[in-house]
Amino acid sequence: MERRLAVIDCGSNSFRLVVFTYTDTWWKRTDEIHEAVRVGEGLEASGALQPAPMERALETLELYAHFCSATGIDEIRPVATSAIRDASNQAEFLAAARERSGLSVEVLPGPAEARYGYLAAVNTTTLSDGVVLDLGGGSMQLTRVADRAAVDARSWPLGAVRMTERFNPGKRKRTEALRQHIATELASAPWLGEDGRLVAVGGTVRNLAAAAQLAAGMPSYGIQGYRVSRDALGDLIDRFSSGPPADVPGIKYARGDLILAGAIVIDGVLEAGGFDAFEATEAGLREGVFFERLYPGALSSDVRRDAVRNLASQYDADFAHSEHVARLSLEIWDALRAQGLHAGDDAERELVWAAAMLHDIGVAVDYDDHHKHSRYLILNAGLPGFSPRETALIGQAARYHRKGTPSLGEFEPEMRRGDAALLNRLAACVRLAEQLERSRDQTVHACEVVVLDGTAELRLRASGDTRIARWAAQRQGDLFKRAFDRELSVV
């Protein structure tokens, strides 16, 4: 059964209504309304929500409430963060919001806000130990993560709107004052210097990652998992300081005047923590609120598995087939590794599994060229927990699961040395398994590989006639030879 949760995020910079639709097997965002309310405008100077921003905020809440009642949303979670939290006239605003929209807005204390950012990060990346940075318009939260658990969290009034209003960086002196301020503030988190990765959350982060991705000439299918080095961030800060930031590709117009301060705050965290990069995720506070509802204990037990299963469940009509192809692919890959025909690591093994699970989802678009459609769906829907490079490898392996000579294509700039050979191995294993399961009835239970001189002999265990499987698999000798440098023989 499909259920729907609407999260209304009353941020200091923008208000956003996001509808999540979910069942027992999949979830996705299905609607969104975004308004650049800037309720925090003028707050830094006066300490109170100003009349014009407050009126914009109330009108927007009214509209969101109408939308939710009209569309019959099951549940609504309106939450407010820094600007409203810190405003001296918060009570007045909340009362007006309730009266005009019927919505009871929950003001999140700093630690609660930090927790949702943390939930967004650990449920969409493989972060196990390190720090989550969540930069909003009003505040910034840092959460220390150990073995996926939040072990410490703090909030600082270092949001992008606030820092822009207070320091208006750009000229050297004002920028220097902002940097100084950040360093002083961050002295209160001594654990920042410890080891681990830095995962960053929020609109500023997404814009910076998109700009860095474009600047590096990478193909762009979203910024999920994209790693922005400190050097790349420094280059962006230089560009924002020397011309209109909104002219930098990847930076949205409405965020142009805030992005410099935000970038400097993030750079200050990298400096204070000795990080050489941050990883971006597309998820944020809103997803954090949703994940608390979706996952028992608010945590996915395996982010990558869940991402692959989520996508497969949305498109795949024949799950038994995909799971069987995944099993056979892994058996082949494992056997070949055991026989010394490749030395792939466990991360590669996970890519084999993911590509096999998703190879056929493109049939949902059209049977013709469905291998290409599978790639399109994988790249565009995205796979949280996998880096852009890994997602591209999974997409390319699906693309080449039927025919053609695997190539990295437009993803070349994203790839590492050896990835072309890795892709050959992925495609060869998935293609061979697909052919063993060509009859789609799991006739071939399992397979073993025995290497004899120049030949890899694939031995099938099966419950019925394997003629179609052998016939189909034997045809894949060319790619197998290219990937593993052995003749293929299916017996």
Add this chain to the structure above:
Amino acid sequence: MERRLAVIDCGSNSFRLVVFTYTDTWWKRTDEIHEAVRVGEGLEASGALQPAPMERALETLELYAHFCSATGIDEIRPVATSAIRDASNQAEFLAAARERSGLSVEVLPGPAEARYGYLAAVNTTTLSDGVVLDLGGGSMQLTRVADRAAVDARSWPLGAVRMTERFNPGKRKRTEALRQHIATELASAPWLGEDGRLVAVGGTVRNLAAAAQLAAGMPSYGIQGYRVSRDALGDLIDRFSSGPPADVPGIKYARGDLILAGAIVIDGVLEAGGFDAFEATEAGLREGVFFERLYPGALSSDVRRDAVRNLASQYDADFAHSEHVARLSLEIWDALRAQGLHAGDDAERELVWAAAMLHDIGVAVDYDDHHKHSRYLILNAGLPGFSPRETALIGQAARYHRKGTPSLGEFEPEMRRGDAALLNRLAACVRLAEQLERSRDQTVHACEVVVLDGTAELRLRASGDTRIARWAAQRQGDLFKRAFDRELSVV
């Protein structure tokens, strides 16, 4: 409930198993196995199926039978055409096929084969009066169509394999002999000279259309509805005569040696019938067999409506919303036409409806950029009954249903004068209707438009609060003004 029909097409050139999955609301091809069996090899000279091709055919049938039993197909329809029909040892082949595969292959008489080609054509194009050409490896069928009914049909042994074996065209003299032969044969169809369109079916046709489309620099999302002029066909024949045909982009390698004879046969039909072009469809005999099962009376009552509904049903989670947006879009478009703000014809009206029905299907890929995903699905799944130009306009209108300034983009070469303005109208109507239905609850029942001087006043009839609808619609003033040169006012 999903049902599956496997059609096994034992053609003279290739054998093909196609699985159609269908429910009460949608259908699509979900699997396919193709083998270049060339069962007709050597038939022209000897009159009988030769041992080697016959063995290839029997092995392929065995494989197909295994596939069907393994995948639990509900129903199998194995049919054979010209080569097997005409072979002196047909009975021997059919008995061997039954023994080795368990399949009872039905040999289609010429008129039955022609009928399936006709059903493929009239159910995937808007052909009402004219001729359907179905060119296979062994034979060619022509069916005369009047008011969508088949009123005459004939089969000629002019298939591409047969003509290649007999005439081996390429050199001027042999080509001339083939042309002469075709002209003589076609004298027996006097109605060929009558009026109407020519729709063509079959693998040769699909290859020729793909090559012509590429030669004309058109973006290629399949050849459904693509019109190949006689001049373009002549150019292709020249290229096939002067170098390896398989080197011509669009021509598949396995068809390279047959395509010239096939092209000359089709050119002979254009000549004999005085046609200046043929329209290609991707459907063929196999779809004809399936349509006989799918449609009452074997005929779609409205090809375009069915194509749009088929696609919408596969992806759209909120049909009530799409249908309401379609209704409102048409009300707006109709009212603006009645008030003289545009002079679009009924074909344009159908595009408005289609774009509105399909605007949101991309949410099935991902909410982010779902307007772009809608276009991708529309272009790649295709819309039988619409030309490539029309399909592109529907796709672009869906692409611009949320934001952005509509543009023809890569489809420019496909378009006619005035299509940029037409696209503005489509996008403006759909976008406005989408906003009136932003709450997705059909609050706005209907709308009228009153034009007062420079302003078009949109008057809403509604059952509830229209604040969100008015607010959202009013924002679309810019595109409305661009499309209809009037200020928009929503009341």
